[in-house]
Amino acid sequence: MSDPSGGYSGRTASPSDDADRAVLVLVADGQLDALQDLYDKYRTMAYSIALRITADASLAEDVVQDAFLGAWRNAARYVEGRGSVKTWLLSIVHHRAVDAVRRRKPTTELPEAEAVPPSNLTLPDIWSEVAGNLERDEIATALATLSDVQREAIELAYFGGLTQQEIASRTGAPLGTVKSRIRLGLLSMRHALVGAGGTLAADGFGDEPS
Amino acid sequence: MTEQPMTHAQAIDLAAGYVLGALEPAEEAAVHAHLRSCPESHHEFEELGGVVPYLAEIPDLELVEPPASLRDRIMAAAAADLAERKSSATAEPAATTEPPAPVEPTAPPGPDAAPLTFPSTAERPARRDQISPFGWAMRIAAVVAIVALAGWNLMLQGQLDRTQRYDRAVADVIAAAGQPGSQSVILKPNGESTARGIGAIRSDGTVVLAMRDLQATSGTQVYETWVITPGEGVAPVPVGSFTVDVNGTAAITTAPTTAPPGSVIALSLEPGPGSTAPLGPIVSTGVGVAPAG
Numbered sequence: 001m002s003d004p005s006g007g008y009s010g011r012t013a014s015p016s017d018d019a020d021r022a023v024l025v026l027v028a029d030g031q032l033d034a035l036q037d038l039y040d041k042y043r044t045m046a047y048s049i050a051l052r053i054t055a056d057a058s059l060a061e062d063v064v065q066d067a068f069l070g071a072w073r074n075a076a077r078y079v080e081g082r083g084s085v086k087t088w089l090l091s092i093v094h095h096r097a098v099d100a101v102r103r104r105k106p107t108t109e110l111p112e113a114e115a116v117p118p119s120n121l122t123l124p125d126i127w128s129e130v131a132g133n134l135e136r137d138e139i140a141t142a143l144a145t146l147s148d149v150q151r152e153a154i155e156l157a158y159f160g161g162l163t164q165q166e167i168a169s170r171t172g173a174p175l176g177t178v179k180s181r182i183r184l185g186l187l188s189m190r191h192a193l194v195g196a197g198g199t200l201a202a203d204g205f206g207d208e209p210s
Numbered sequence: 211m212t213e214q215p216m217t218h219a220q221a222i223d224l225a226a227g228y229v230l231g232a233l234e235p236a237e238e239a240a241v242h243a244h245l246r247s248c249p250e251s252h253h254e255f256e257e258l259g260g261v262v263p264y265l266a267e268i269p270d271l272e273l274v275e276p277p278a279s280l281r282d283r284i285m286a287a288a289a290a291d292l293a294e295r296k297s298s299a300t301a302e303p304a305a306t307t308e309p310p311a312p313v314e315p316t317a318p319p320g321p322d323a324a325p326l327t328f329p330s331t332a333e334r335p336a337r338r339d340q341i342s343p344f345g346w347a348m349r350i351a352a353v354v355a356i357v358a359l360a361g362w363n364l365m366l367q368g369q370l371d372r373t374q375r376y377d378r379a380v381a382d383v384i385a386a387a388g389q390p391g392s393q394s395v396i397l398k399p400n401g402e403s404t405a406r407g408i409g410a411i412r413s414d415g416t417v418v419l420a421m422r423d424l425q426a427t428s429g430t431q432v433y434e435t436w437v438i439t440p441g442e443g444v445a446p447v448p449v450g451s452f453t454v455d456v457n458g459t460a461a462i463t464t465a466p467t468t469a470p471p472g473s474v475i476a477l478s479l480e481p482g483p484g485s486t487a488p489l490g491p492i493v494s495t496g497v498g499v500a501p502a503g
Contacts, residue, residue, distance in 0.1 A: 047276035087263035157232035158265045183226035186258045
């Protein structure tokens with residue numbers, strides 16, 4: 001895509017996004033003070049998410065450290081057009097936090113040495129994001145499109161670190177119901193976010209949902 | 211490993227759970243393997259996954275400031291990482307951001323104490339016009355912290371490194387195992403050892419391994435990879451040796467050999483390189499299994 005703004009029809013990247021990308025270039029170049037800038041900008045958000053998921057201050061610190069170290073090492077792998085630096089970073093935090101919670105829970109501990117790819121490999125470069133710099137109230141509006149049960153299922157997964165099966169046993173709903181709540185909830189949010197002015201990032205979706 | 215490869219429809223059915231990280235480990239592994247091998251479009255994953263980062267911004271998230279010490283820890287760990295990167299960059303040119311190259315057979319022991327050098331300004335064309343005094347103070351503080359807390363940092367660093375390197379090694383093994391004609395191997399600890407991992411035997415007879423919980427080698431010690439083909443009285447064939455640092459992980463690609471299904475892959479800790487038969491303890495073994503069907 002030669003036109004850097006080509007992927008963003010409704011909105012362009014905010015100055016904050018651009019500044020973040022510039023900082024990330026320096027991080028990729030091994031500049032410690034750039035990492036510190038990035039940390040200072042997002043530490044509160046990162047820590048708050050980690051704390052909410054782990055409900056353990058010390059574990060949350062480890063998660064944030066792990067995530068920023070991951071960003072420090074993998075900054076060069078951040079792909080522009082797949083969302084902002086902020087969402088990239090926060091998705092790393094989220095994944096590490098969920099991994100940490102899972103490791104702590106004996107019931108869902110990974111079987112020994114099985115070929116389970118650590119889930120942070122699956123993030124965050126597998127998908128494109130909803131781009132654009134959506135405001136918090138727009139996100140709130142998108143969330144408001146969810147039914148209570150959809151929101152509950154999604155929050156149990158995202159903030160609770162529960163698997164779909166665990167959500168099913170926790171809520172008493174059949175697994176298939178949980179799966180469709182999550183799927184429909186995410187789709188509903190997506191439509192609302194796109195409708196709020198976010199566009200689909202960069203290339204990718206030939207078949208736009210109508 | 212897993213039973214049947216997942217169909218495209220099954221993978222799509224699990225897309226929402228996958229992007230939320232809400233699948234059972236085996237399901238996640240199967241979807242992951244599917245995404246790596248299936249040529250069809252997976253826009254469902256992208257559509258659903260694109261929403262996920264926004265969940266972090268739900269309005270009722272209570273904002274909590276992390277303790278100030280966390281910044282120091284992160285900066286110290288990053289400085290240590292940078293130092294290690296610099297020293298490994300001089301040892302092996304290229305590969306700064308790429309996943310680490312597979313452990314070369316009988317590589318020299320890894321740098322135990324990386325020199326703590328920062329690049330000179332001349333070496334940094336892209337850096338900012340000015341480094342704030344605080345920036346330098348931070349670096350100096352970071353170096354002091356590393357020197358003062360070397361053991362602690364190494365341990366911390368080790369934990370992080372272990373995860374990352376193992377992650378990448380596992381990804382390589384899964385990619386290799388997905389190739390036509392490949393076998394897979396689960397390596398389990400043997401005897402007192404805790405070493406474990408997974409591997410793939412490719413159709414060309416090379417063995418790709420991702421190992422963790424290996425005891426660090428010291429002195430001239432190396433781990434040797436052996437292939438023992440099925441049958442009576444068959445001698446183990448050494449196919450590649452490597453050293454392991456305190457991280458205890460290894461990503462290995464061996465020399466090609468003949469390893470039909472049922473061959474045993476074994477790792478032994480040898481007193482030195484060049485063993486033609488295992489002298490040291492066998493630390494981990496597994497059997498090559500061809501995919502069903």
